[in-house]
Amino acid sequence: MKDIFCGIDLGTTNSCIAYLxxxxxxxxxxxxxxxxxxxxxxxxxxxxxxxxxRYARNRLAAFPEHTIKSIKRLMGKEVKVNxxxxxxxxxxxxxxxxxxxxxxxxxxxxxxxxxxxxTVPAYFNDAQRRATIRAGELAGLEVxxxxxxxxxVSLVYDxxxxxxxxxxxxxxxxxxxxxxxxxxxxxxxxxxxxxxxxCGDTALGGDDFDERLVGFFLRHMKEQAGxxxxxxxxxxxxxxxxxxxxxKISLSDAPYARVSEVGLTSVSxxxxxxxxxxxxxxxxxxxRDLVQKTVEKVEEALEEANLNRVDIGNVIxxxxxxxxxxxxxxxxxxFDRPIYHSVDPDLCVALGASVQSGLILGEPLGHILxxxxxxxxxxxxxxxxxxxxxxxxxxxxxxxxxxxxPVRKGELYxxxxxxxxxxxxxxxxxEHSSCKENTRIGRFLFSLKPSPxxxxxxxxxxxxxxxxVHITVDQKGYNNRKEVTLDVRKREIIEPGxxxxxxxxxxxxxxxxxxxxxxxxxxxxxxxxxxxxxxYEGAIRDGQKExxxxxYESQLLExxxxxxxxxxxxx
Amino acid sequence: MKKDAMWSKLMGFFKKDKTDKKLPSTKEIMEEIxxxxxxxxxxGLFLDLLRKEVLEKLEEKRAKDVERFxxxxxxxxxxxxSLKKIPxxxxxxxxxxxxxxxxxxxxxxxxxxxxxxxVDVDFDPRLYEAVEKVAEGNGKPVVKKxxxxxxxxxxxxxxxxxxIVERENFESKE
Numbered sequence: 001m002k003d004i005f006c007g008i009d010l011g012t013t014n015s016c017i018a019y020l021x022x023x024x025x026x027x028x029x030x031x032x033x034x035x036x037x038x039x040x041x042x043x044x045x046x047x048x049x050x051x052x053x054r055y056a057r058n059r060l061a062a063f064p065e066h067t068i069k070s071i072k073r074l075m076g077k078e079v080k081v082n083x084x085x086x087x088x089x090x091x092x093x094x095x096x097x098x099x100x101x102x103x104x105x106x107x108x109x110x111x112x113x114x115x116x117x118x119t120v121p122a123y124f125n126d127a128q129r130r131a132t133i134r135a136g137e138l139a140g141l142e143v144x145x146x147x148x149x150x151x152x153v154s155l156v157y158d159x160x161x162x163x164x165x166x167x168x169x170x171x172x173x174x175x176x177x178x179x180x181x182x183x184x185x186x187x188x189x190x191x192x193x194x195x196x197x198x199c200g201d202t203a204l205g206g207d208d209f210d211e212r213l214v215g216f217f218l219r220h221m222k223e224q225a226g227x228x229x230x231x232x233x234x235x236x237x238x239x240x241x242x243x244x245x246x247x248k249i250s251l252s253d254a255p256y257a258r259v260s261e262v263g264l265t266s267v268s269x270x271x272x273x274x275x276x277x278x279x280x281x282x283x284x285x286x287x288r289d290l291v292q293k294t295v296e297k298v299e300e301a302l303e304e305a306n307l308n309r310v311d312i313g314n315v316i317x318x319x320x321x322x323x324x325x326x327x328x329x330x331x332x333x334x335f336d337r338p339i340y341h342s343v344d345p346d347l348c349v350a351l352g353a354s355v356q357s358g359l360i361l362g363e364p365l366g367h368i369l370x371x372x373x374x375x376x377x378x379x380x381x382x383x384x385x386x387x388x389x390x391x392x393x394x395x396x397x398x399x400x401x402x403x404x405x406p407v408r409k410g411e412l413y414x415x416x417x418x419x420x421x422x423x424x425x426x427x428x429x430x431e432h433s434s435c436k437e438n439t440r441i442g443r444f445l446f447s448l449k450p451s452p453x454x455x456x457x458x459x460x461x462x463x464x465x466x467x468x469v470h471i472t473v474d475q476k477g478y479n480n481r482k483e484v485t486l487d488v489r490k491r492e493i494i495e496p497g498x499x500x501x502x503x504x505x506x507x508x509x510x511x512x513x514x515x516x517x518x519x520x521x522x523x524x525x526x527x528x529x530x531x532x533x534x535x536y537e538g539a540i541r542d543g544q545k546e547x548x549x550x551x552y553e554s555q556l557l558e559x560x561x562x563x564x565x566x567x568x569x570x571x
Numbered sequence: 572m573k574k575d576a577m578w579s580k581l582m583g584f585f586k587k588d589k590t591d592k593k594l595p596s597t598k599e600i601m602e603e604i605x606x607x608x609x610x611x612x613x614x615g616l617f618l619d620l621l622r623k624e625v626l627e628k629l630e631e632k633r634a635k636d637v638e639r640f641x642x643x644x645x646x647x648x649x650x651x652x653s654l655k656k657i658p659x660x661x662x663x664x665x666x667x668x669x670x671x672x673x674x675x676x677x678x679x680x681x682x683x684x685x686x687x688x689x690v691d692v693d694f695d696p697r698l699y700e701a702v703e704k705v706a707e708g709n710g711k712p713v714v715k716k717x718x719x720x721x722x723x724x725x726x727x728x729x730x731x732x733x734x735i736v737e738r739e740n741f742e743s744k745e
Contacts, residue, residue, distance in 0.1 A: 032727060054731075055696050062694055062701035062712045062736045234703045235718045238733055242719060262646045263653030271653035507620040508613070554605070557612040 004109055005144075005361055006116045007152065007353020008101060010094060010132065012072040013178055015039045016350040017101040019109065020358045023365045025156065025351040027344075030104045036346060041096045042067035043083035050083075052100035068093055075135075076128035091131050095138035102141060115142045117357040119349050122148040122184050122198035144360045149175065150184035151193045152352030153318050156343050159355060159365060168313030170196075172301070174331060175318040176294060179205040183298050185305040185312070197304035199297055204290065206248070206321030212286040213244035217274060221264065225272045229265065236265055247278055252323045255280045255412035255458055256476075279412065284326045291330050298334070309335055317341045318348055328400075342372050342402050375429040375439075376401040377469065377488070379459060381413060386436065395428055395435045398461045410460035419450045423457060425473060427486060441491040442471075442484075449478040466510070468494075508556060509537050515563045525563055532556040640679060641722050641729075644686050647675060648720045687721035687732040690714050698723075700731045708740035 004019040014036045018027045027035040031054050042056035043049075043066045051059070060067045066084045074081070074090040081088050102113040120132050129146050136143035150173035157171075169189065175182040182200035186193050217240050218229050229236065243261055250257035257278050263271040302309065315335050321327065322345050332339050343351065358365050377399045382392035399409050415423070423446045430438025446457075455475065462470040469486045485494040512533040516526055536552040595603070651668055654660065679686060687698050694701060694712035702718060714734045721732030 032729075051696075058696040058700040058731055060701065061704050062696070062738075064704070235716065235735065238702050238718050242733075260646075261649070263649035266653055266656045269657045271650075271656070507624075508616055511616050511619060554609055557609055557616075560616070561612060 002111065003114050004105070004111045005354065005357035005363060006102065006105060006113050007350050007355065007357050008098060008116050008118045009149070009152075009347075009350035009353060010072065010097065010118055010120070010135075011039055011177075011349075012070050012180065013039060014346075015097055015101060016347055017105045018347065018350040018354040019105065019113075020354050020363055020365070023358070023363065025159075025354040025358075027347040027350055028105045028108050030101065030108070035350075037097075037101065038069070039071065039097055040067060040069045041071065041083070041093050043086060045084050050096050052096055071097075076125065076131040091134045092138060094132065094135035098136055098139040098141065102139065113141070115144050115357065115361070117145050117147060117152075117353040117360070118143060119149045119152045119353045120146055121182060122150055122195045123182075123200075124148075144357055147353060147356050148184070148195050149173075149182070149318075149349050150186055150195060150198070152349050152356060153316055154186055154188070154193055155352040155355045155359075156348050157314070157316055166313035168311060170305070170307060170312050172298070172312045172315045172335075173318060174294070174298065174315060174322065174327075175200075176321040176327065177205050177319040178207050178321065179203070181205060181294050181297065183294070183301045185301050185307065187305075196307075197301040199301050199304065201293065201297060204293060206319070206324075208290050209248055209287050209321060209324065210241055210244040212290070213247055213278075213283070214240045216278070216286060217243065217259075220274065220276060221272055225267045225270075227267050227272075229272075232265070239264060243274070248283075248324070251278065251280050251283050252325060253408055254410040254460070257283075280325065281412075287324070287326065291324075291326050294327075295330060295334065298331075312337075315339050316348075318345050320346050341400075342404050344404075372402045372404050373399055373407070373463060374401070376431055377427065377429050377441075377461060377463070378411075379413075380426040380428060380435045382416060384433070386434070393435050395430065395433055395438055398459065399463055401431060403463075406462070406464045408460065408462040410458055413457050413459060415448065415451060415453055415455045415457065418453045420448055420453070420455075422447045423473070425459070425471070425484075427469075427471070429488065439491075441488055442486040442493050444482075444484050444493055446473045446475075446482050447480075448475055449480050451475070451478060463488075508553065508560070509533055512556060512560055515560060515567070518563075518567055521563060521567060525559075525566060529556075529559050529563055532559050637682065637684060637724055640682060640684055644675060644679060644684075644722075645720055647671070648686070648688060648717075683725040685723040687723065688717050690717060690734075694734070694736045696731075697728060698731055699734045699736075701736045702733050703735045704738065705735060706737045706739055708738040710739045712736040712738045 006017050006019045007025070009016045016027055016035050016037065017030065018025050018035075020026075029035050030037050037053040038057040040053065040056040040060060042051050042059045042063060044051055044059075045066060056067055057069075060069065065082070068081055068083060071081070071090050071093040075094065077090065079090065081090060081093055098116075098118070102116065106113045116136060118132055118136055120129055124132070132146055133143045153173050153175075154171050169187050171186045171188065173182075173184045173186065175184075180200065180202050181204045182198065184198040185196045187196050214237070218232070222228050232240075243259060247257040247259055259274050259276050259278065261274040264274060265272050302312075312335055315331055315337070317328070317331075317339060322341065328339055328341065355365065357363075376395075376397045378395055378397040380392055381394045381396045383394035383396065385391065386393035396411065396413070398411050399407055403409075425444050425446055426435070426440055427442040428435050428438040429441050432438050448455075448457075456477075458472075458474045458476055460472045460474070462472075464470070467488045469488055471484045471486055472481060473484075474481045486492070487494055512529055515521060516529050516533070521529075532552070532555055536549070536556045539549045539552050651672065654668060655665075676686065692714050694714050698721060699714055701712070704712070705715065713736060715737040716735040717732050718735065719733040722729045
């Protein structure tokens with residue numbers, strides 16, 4: 001069977017492998033359904049075996065003298081690494097990670113892996129690059145090419161079909177990982193991508209965001225128990241770190257995060273608990289200076305490349321910490337343009353490397369068709385007033401354009417007057433800050449319980465792949481919620497129960513619509529499928545004769561079969 | 572005669588009249604094949620929908636439910652530990668905690684969940700993640716304290732327990 005061409009993101013903390021599946025890059029799940037593997041290697045002396053990934057991470061504290069992490073930092077250096085009594089070079093250690101990734105990938109996909117593209121940071125020097133090639137060779141691989149991480153990322157976005165082209169040849173790649181921050185500016189000259197500038201901070205990342213939350217928890221515990229826990233045991237810090245990470249992830253999508261933790265520690269036999277709510281605003285205030293530090297680095301990179309903000313065509317986000325809304329908002333404000341965050345920021349380096357392997361080997365590459373929101377979705381608020389009519393006219397975005405679906409996002413709003421009776425929830429789609437310039441796609445009334453002005457109301461949108469938005473409005477603290485379903489395509493509010501009923505009844509149409517969205521479907525077949533689907537749907541909607549519906553149904557079914565055969569998706 | 576019987580078995584519903592031995596016409600057979608094809612196509616699509624809309628959603632819901640049980644078990648684990656730190660806990664109070672643990676673990680087990688919380692056992696890196704080591708020795712590492720319990724769901728390790736391990740010295744033990 002044919003080999004697969006892989007791209008490997010050989011990271012400092014984690015690594016990831018991706019391959020081209022029918023011309024499209026896909027990350028491979030390696031450990032328990034996860035594509036991300038800790039870049040940690042350990043020697044199990046009892047068995048004499050080298051272990052990699054989670055198993056090695058779990059051994060790190062128990063067998064520190066047999067385990068190594070962050071080997072990437074030593075690549076290209078003439079140093080030796082001891083694992084127990086055995087001695088290895090950094091290249092050898094890296095080769096163990098590469099070998100583990102390709103073996104697991106081959107096992108998973110059922111095909112051999114022999115040729116790979118490996119990514120390195122843009123700042124890696126020649127010795128570090130050569131050491132990486134050597135690591136690949138030691139793993140028994142043919143290293144097709146070593147490419148810069150930001151270049152790999154831009155390659156993925158080259159193949160994302162929704163991405164509009166800009167006149168500017170400059171791309172800024174903002175990479176905020178767990179422990180490091182890198183910013184690079186790339187110039188695209190035809191097929192060539194050149195890194196013009198690259199800088200960063202090796203001690204700044206999402207872990208620092210967690211640390212700020214840990215500090216906040218410790219202050220809260222001090223207030224509660226009257227004891228300073230800042231010199232807490234390792235056990236308490238580990239647990240607080242986990243709680244902080246969970247809260248951080250939660251605050252990326254919701255305006256509030258609830259923390260309810262029992263028995264963090266005890267004072268004179270009394271348990272110290274954490275039961276609090278953090279709002280996004282307070283969290284953002286905690287991390288604002290850290291985000292500002294990254295802005296300074298971005299400015300530095302611009303200066304190094306001799307460019308201004310306006311020269312940048314696209315800003316691409318990489319790394320899990322870029323899911324923080326403040327990062328997105330800061331960059332959107334800074335560059336005054338949409339920021340794309342549609343490809344998984346944790347995987348896009350490896351995905352890009354697999355695209356590069358395909359390009360080198362002349363594999364046909366398809367467009368990466370993503371399920372993304374075509375427009376920004378949000379609600380009308382009174383943050384701005386239309387001067388002519390005196391009506392509220394601010395479009396407050398809840399889900400940004402080009403966000404990968406399914407997605408769930410929430411925002412916090414406040415009532416305007418005491419004892420406000422209701423909120424007129426008007427849902428809009430578009431990109432303008434004025435609702436008048438956008439399209440209203442739904443409207444409903446939410447009755448409020450008597451409360452003072454400024455009472456919080458959380459509005460949450462859950463957007464699914466079928467273009468349905470489940471909206472939840474919650475008057476916080478008053479046990480008052482309303483759930484509404486909105487069909488974005490039809491621009492109508494669906495009564496409770498009707499949405500599910502419609503889906504089940506129209507499963508043939510559902511299937512057809514899914515096929516129509518397939519990027520590789522030939523255009524003539526797509527057109528026919530659209531035509532047949534509309535005719536069949538129309539016949540049902542208009543209550544035409546059974547014989548006519550039956551005829552259209554048969555025609556549509558045949559067309560679906562034909563499309564499936566052409567796409568090779570028949571199971 | 573035998574040939575007719577075969578037709579009768581395969582395409583039985585063509586035979587409106589059992590005495591009618593006439594074979595169906597090619598047109599009738601083709602029509603019937605079309606009907607059967609259509610049924611298969613619809614069935615295929617329906618199964619596809621069933622898998623996507625029902626089974627996948629059920630699995631998603633189940634995963635969310637399981638997550639809630641993890642949270643509950645974790646909260647009880649910490650609560651148990653806090654209670655045990657209160658000086659002067661009576662033996663019946665301790666017994667009560669053990670009973671609740673027993674019931675909780677039975678419930679979790681019925682859902683395919685197992686909580687990893689055992690101490691004083693050999694350190695197994697599949698089940699435990701060591702975050703700290705106390706006592707340097709040459710013996711096998713042993714789990715001394717659970718910092719955060721782990722979970723196994725339907726035989727898969729969802730989360731290893733975070734633990735403090737101890738490596739005692741063989742000689743000092745002897």
